[in-house]
Amino acid sequence: SNNGVQIISIPKIEERRGNLSVIENDTVPFDIKRVYYLYDVPTGSERGGHAHKDLQQFLVALSGSFDVVLNDGKEETIVTLNKPYEGLLIKSGIWRELRNFSSGSICLVVASEVYIEEDYIRDFDEFVEYVNRR
Numbered sequence: 001s002n003n004g005v006q007i008i009s010i011p012k013i014e015e016r017r018g019n020l021s022v023i024e025n026d027t028v029p030f031d032i033k034r035v036y037y038l039y040d041v042p043t044g045s046e047r048g049g050h051a052h053k054d055l056q057q058f059l060v061a062l063s064g065s066f067d068v069v070l071n072d073g074k075e076e077t078i079v080t081l082n083k084p085y086e087g088l089l090i091k092s093g094i095w096r097e098l099r100n101f102s103s104g105s106i107c108l109v110v111a112s113e114v115y116i117e118e119d120y121i122r123d124f125d126e127f128v129e130y131v132n133r134r
């Protein structure tokens with residue numbers, strides 16, 4: 001099922017002089033604690049390959065495009081992000097892999113928690129065990 005994964009639109013202010021989109025606390029269903037971004041990603045490179053126990057994140061392709069491969073422990077879903085006015089909410093307990101980055105693409109990540117290494121599950125079998133125990 002796609003529980004735990006959702007596309008959320010980001011308000012867009014369109015003008016002749018260009019567009020502006022804004023992510024505020026109420027755009028996402030969590031309090032924003034951290035923002036980071038992936039850029040200068042070489043062709044063919046893959047990111048992610050882990051799940052989080054608590055962290056929720058909101059991913060936006062600010063520029064270019066990339067695919068997010070999602071797995072809830074039962075089913076795989078692939079979402080292509082390529083719009084700066086739409087983001088992907090990934091709740092906790094979802095395995096994610098990012099691939100097929102277009103050249104010059106930028107992935108903005110808005111996160112519900114500060115960086116905590118202990119929140120990561122980096123082994124897929126361990127992840128499947130973890131979600132089945134929840």
Ligand code: T46
Nearest residue numbers: 034036038046047048049052057059096098109114115
């Ligand atoms: C995710 C995907 C989309 C920090 O020091 N602080 C941070 O906030 C982050 C996110 C990373 N780091 C360090 C840890 C590693 O030494 O930066 C290095 C690269 O991190 P990582 O290998 O986790 O990068 P990705 O792109 O594989 O994964 C990141 C997030 O960690 C992850 O939560 O969902 O982006």
